[in-house]
Each structure stands twice: as structure tokens, then as C-alpha cells.
Amino acid sequence: MDKKNSFFKIGLIVAALLQMLSCGVGDNPSPEAGSGRGSVALFITDNLSVYKQVVSSITGVRLINSGTGSICTVLDNPVTLDISNLAGLAQYTNLAECPQGSYNRIDVDFRQAVHLMDQLGAASDCAYTSYSNKRSEQLPLACDPSTGICTLSINNAARSVPFLVQEGRYNDLGIDFDLKQFIATDFGNPACVVNMKAVVVSATDMNSNGRSHGVTGSMQGLDMANGVFTMLASGVTLTVDYSGVNSTLQPNLDTLLQMAWNSGLAVNVLTGGIDLKTGTIAANRVFVKASGTVSGVMDQPQWTFDLVSGVTGTIAGSHRTPADVQGAFVNNAWVNVKFDGYDDKKAQYLAASIEVLPAGTVLDD
Numbered sequence: 001m002d003k004k005n006s007f008f009k010i011g012l013i014v015a016a017l018l019q020m021l022s023c024g025v026g027d028n029p030s031p032e033a034g035s036g037r038g039s040v041a042l043f044i045t046d047n048l049s050v051y052k053q054v055v056s057s058i059t060g061v062r063l064i065n066s067g068t069g070s071i072c073t074v075l076d077n078p079v080t081l082d083i084s085n086l087a088g089l090a091q092y093t094n095l096a097e098c099p100q101g102s103y104n105r106i107d108v109d110f111r112q113a114v115h116l117m118d119q120l121g122a123a124s125d126c127a128y129t130s131y132s133n134k135r136s137e138q139l140p141l142a143c144d145p146s147t148g149i150c151t152l153s154i155n156n157a158a159r160s161v162p163f164l165v166q167e168g169r170y171n172d173l174g175i176d177f178d179l180k181q182f183i184a185t186d187f188g189n190p191a192c193v194v195n196m197k198a199v200v201v202s203a204t205d206m207n208s209n210g211r212s213h214g215v216t217g218s219m220q221g222l223d224m225a226n227g228v229f230t231m232l233a234s235g236v237t238l239t240v241d242y243s244g245v246n247s248t249l250q251p252n253l254d255t256l257l258q259m260a261w262n263s264g265l266a267v268n269v270l271t272g273g274i275d276l277k278t279g280t281i282a283a284n285r286v287f288v289k290a291s292g293t294v295s296g297v298m299d300q301p302q303w304t305f306d307l308v309s310g311v312t313g314t315i316a317g318s319h320r321t322p323a324d325v326q327g328a329f330v331n332n333a334w335v336n337v338k339f340d341g342y343d344d345k346k347a348q349y350l351a352a353s354i355e356v357l358p359a360g361t362v363l364d365d
Helices: 003-023 203-208 253-263
Strands: 037-046 053-065 070-075 079-082 089-099 101-103 105-111 113-117 123-132 138-140 142-144 149-155 163-165 170-177 183-185 193-196 198-202 212-223 228-233 236-241 266-275 280-295 304-309 313-318 324-326 334-343 348-356
Touching: 037 053, 037 070, 037 163, 053 089, 053 101, 053 170, 070 101, 079 089, 105 170, 113 193, 149 198, 163 170, 212 236, 212 253, 212 280, 228 266, 253 266, 253 280, 253 334, 313 334
Parallel strands: 037 170, 089 212, 123 193, 236 280, 313 348, 324 348
Antiparallel strands: 037 089, 053 070, 053 079, 053 105, 053 113, 070 089, 101 163, 105 149, 113 123, 123 138, 142 149, 170 198, 183 193, 212 228, 212 266, 228 236, 266 280, 280 304, 280 334, 304 313, 334 348
8 A cells, every 4th residue: 555545544544533532432421520420441351261161141240339338330231251262351341430439349240150161172061159269268159049140249459459430531440250260170060160269450450461452342334445343342332443454364354344244243353452532443353253053064174164143144164273163063063153354265254263162152252
């Protein structure tokens, strides 16, 4: 691309962003000084995983000031995540408005059922029954047998000090599921139980180790001429500039995104940071997500499969290396696939990862 066209493209992107800023960001406008409230952006993360899969459904997150009794709900729509995918990654999950002030307790609700896969590819359906506190003591979890929901209360939020919501600002809240501390007993048996651990980390903590940031949502518009699309993620509209994505890593990305736009598939974006104030993302990688059953699975030299999705019909795919395939990838298996490119010669969408999961499971990461 010559300099003239490059400057023209940059000008179009800047103009689009300025128009967006004049209207606010999606359904969550920028926090205002004097409102007595601040925005809390929730991220889920993990430092290092000893499992290939840890599939959990988080159903709620609340900030609590035990002294005043003040409560702010940060998440109330369940999200299902494979937490092992979040090693070195902070996954954006929700944005909420909360009263300013300090919160010394954070309650996290999650389903008791958890699906694990070890490094050898063996899978086990287990149940959370206990957790480890800061002193590594194992304590029983509070779980409701009628709903199957457990609650973990994390006292003293980040770095053993209260989590502070500052007025008129975006306040990043990270929940780190410390998978290194997870202990599974009777793995592979119906009696399998898991002792878990979760801690709260601040924006400084999340960024100090060079974590990437991820966000998943639905496409709202696609401008291939300028390498830009818009996406809706947890009620926030974000403008994604994917023009800098390495075409060697992701061949024919425009074709993949056009398929996602036409079919209504979710997209997952990795970036160095999400600017919620401007509602913009400079993408490093972009994945298109689809789930369903597979047929026509063939190993080398074909490396082919067909994904039958209720949303799109049949997608012709390739699981050629370096695709990360987890589990027994056989005909009629239920899978979650992340596609990252398109082979125009073979008319196949290229899978970056394939996770074999319990039937009907749809991941939000």
C-alpha cells in the first residue's frame, strides 16, 4: 500500500472513531465526574494452567462493602469459560456502573459442576466442593443443592487491600482462577471433586505480566475496505481495527469475517488492550467461533472435517497443524471451534483450536 492510500485509510478510521466518541460507547456511556459512580470492567484470567480444559460457568459477581452493606452487581448473566484458555490472558466479561468507594469483599457465584481435561487428554466431570484461602487452608464451599450454584467470598480484594471504585473512571477488576492450586480427587470417577482457588487482581497486576486482553461478541458491521468491524460485547459496542493482523498467521481473514457476518457467528479478538473510554481495539488476532457436531473427520493427509452448526449449517474445515485439537475428535463429537483463516484453494476454513466438550456446551471465551 502506498503512503497516499495509507494516510487515506487512517483518516477514515479516525473519522469513524471521532463520530463514535461523540455518541458514547454502546449502551454504557463514559462515566461522568460528579455522578458518584464509576464503571467496573470485569476480566477473568489465569496465570498458568496445569489442565487442558477447565470448563466452568460463572453466574454472578458482586462487590460488597461489609461495613456499610453496600452491594454492586458486576455480573448477573452467566458466562461459560474454559479457564485454561486464559493463561496469560485477561478475558473481558462485563461492564457495570457501581457507587464510588471501597469494597472489601467480592462474591463470585458459579455452577458446582466443572469439566476437566488433563494434559494427557483424559476428561472428567467433577464438582467443586472446597476452596483454598490465602493461607492455603482448604475450606468447604457454600453450595445450594437445589440450584447447583456455589458462592466464593473473596475478602480484601486486590493485593490484600479493598477494591476501590473511583468516580468518573473505568476501574478494571480481574478475577484470577489460580489453576495451579486446583486439586482434583477421584479424577475420572463419578465421585470426582475439586478444591479450587480464586483471587482478585487489579489492573496493575493484570498488566504487569504482559497479559493480552480478549473480548468475545457479535459482529454489528464489517468494513473490509478499511480493515474495521464493530462488535457488541456485554452491551458495549467496540470498533475493532484488524488491519494490522499478520496475514501469514491468518490467511484470507476478510473471507472468514464475511462468513461470520453473513452467518451471525461470534468473534473473539485478542489485543494488547481494550480502550473502553473510546470503545476501540487494535486487534492482534481475530477468531470466528462456532459450535456443533462434526462429521467427515479425516486425518493426514486430508485433515478435513465438517462442522454442523445450527446457526450456519455445514462449515467445511481443516484441522491441519498447527490446529490445537483437544479430546477425541471423531465423527458425531460435540466441539467448539475457533477458525482463524481460509484456504481459498481447498475451500476450507482453517481451525486454530478444536475443543471436544460435553454435548451442548458453548464457550463464551
